[in-house]
Amino acid sequence: MSSITIFTDGSSRGNPGPGGWGAVVVEDGVNVTEFGGAEKRTTNNRMELMAATKGILHTPKHADITVFTDSKYLINGITSWIKGWKNNGWITKTKDDVVNKDLWMELDAAVKERSVKWEYVGGHVGIIGNERCDHIATDFADNGKTTLYAGPISAYDLSNILDVSHDSAAMKTKKSSSSRSNAKAYSYVSSVGGAIHVDHSWAECEKRVKGVKGARYKKSLSIADEQKVIEEFEQLL
Numbered sequence: 001m002s003s004i005t006i007f008t009d010g011s012s013r014g015n016p017g018p019g020g021w022g023a024v025v026v027e028d029g030v031n032v033t034e035f036g037g038a039e040k041r042t043t044n045n046r047m048e049l050m051a052a053t054k055g056i057l058h059t060p061k062h063a064d065i066t067v068f069t070d071s072k073y074l075i076n077g078i079t080s081w082i083k084g085w086k087n088n089g090w091i092t093k094t095k096d097d098v099v100n101k102d103l104w105m106e107l108d109a110a111v112k113e114r115s116v117k118w119e120y121v122g123g124h125v126g127i128i129g130n131e132r133c134d135h136i137a138t139d140f141a142d143n144g145k146t147t148l149y150a151g152p153i154s155a156y157d158l159s160n161i162l163d164v165s166h167d168s169a170a171m172k173t174k175k176s177s178s179s180r181s182n183a184k185a186y187s188y189v190s191s192v193g194g195a196i197h198v199d200h201s202w203a204e205c206e207k208r209v210k211g212v213k214g215a216r217y218k219k220s221l222s223i224a225d226e227q228k229v230i231e232e233f234e235q236l237l
Contacts, residue, residue, distance in 0.1 A: 002063040003028055005162060006055040007129030009070065010047025011137035020140025021047040022133040023055030024161065032156045033058065034132075034148040038140040047137060048074045049103040053110060061113045068164060070123035070130055079118060082108060121164060129161050183219075187226050190217040191233040198226065 005026040012019035019042035023035045035054055039047070048071040059065060069075065085091075085098045090105070092098055121127050123134070139146040153159055188205035190197045192215045199205040209215040216233060220226035 002060055004059050004063050004065045005029075005129075006052075006059070006065060006067045007069075007133045007161075008048070008051035008055050008067060008074075009123070009130060009133035009137045010044055010049070010051050011134065011141045012042055012044045012047055013141050015043050016041050018141050018143070019043065019047045020137040020142075021051035021054065022136025022140070023051045023058075024129055024132055024136075025055055025058055026153065026161060027059075029162060030153055031151070032153050032161065033150045034136060036136040036140050036146060036148055038143070045071070045073050046100050046103065047141075049077075049100055049107060051133065051137065052078075053103055053107045056107070056110045056114065056116065059114065062115070064115045066117045066119060068119045068121050068127070068129055070121055072120060075118045075120055077104065078107060078111065119164075127164055128158055129164070132158055132161070183221050185219045186222050187220045188217055189220055189226060189229040189233060190215060191236065192216075196230055196233050198230070 007024045008022070010019065010021045018038070018040055020038045021036060025033045025035070027033075035058060037050070037054065039050075048069065052067060052069060052074055055067070056065065082104060085101075085104065086108070090098045090101050098104060121130050123130060136146050136148070138144075149156055153161065185202070188199045188202055190199065190205055190209050192208055192212055197205075197208060199208065205217055209217045216236070218229050218232075220229045
């Protein structure tokens with residue numbers, strides 16, 4: 001039985017918009033094959049699904065596969081949500097068809113014939129396989145001309161592709177950014193037409209910046225943070 005590692009990623013420029021997907025398949029730690037494709041009008045979630053589906057379908061049946069992805073939508077869907085969808089005839093609780101039903105059905109059929117383990121990895125934290133798939137996906141989304149590799153891992157530019165350790169600094173930055181985005185706002189600072197404003201609700205700030213070319217805005221978390229944001233914007237005037 002083959003032991004296969006697959007890295008996948010999807011991208012879209014707009015949601016919907018032009019999109020691309022990328023997959024890197026490593027078989028028995030010896031051979032590497034890259035795959036990629038594009039759709040003119042699609043969504044990020046659809047491209048994530050496409051990457052995993054195409055990657056798995058390019059492996060032998062009954063293979064032992066580990067898929068590394070930064071899409072929780074993909075992992076939750078194939079390991080949990082899909083059971084309810086199938087029981088309900090691919091209809092949601094709101095009586096609508098499951099979004100991306102065609103790809104979910106294709107992926108479901110593919111994993112039935114293989115032993116697949118799903119592993120979540122953070123996106124943009126220096127994991128080599130994830131970064132390469134992101135490059136392939138975004139390049140296809142942008143109508144690029146990425147050269148896809150197929151051959152021995154010894155001749156591959158990323159011969160350490162199976163190293164799934166992350167960049168600690170990048171991970172720390174990402175966690176800090178996520179923590180900030182979820183924190184309660186103290187105020188919203190905006191820079192519009194050379195003037196800096198402070199609003200205490202997003203609704204007020206949104207009215208000020210929406211549709212205004214060159215407008216900047218940022219949430220502050222405290223009075224001290226508000227001052228830092230103001231100083232940051234002042235330097236850009």
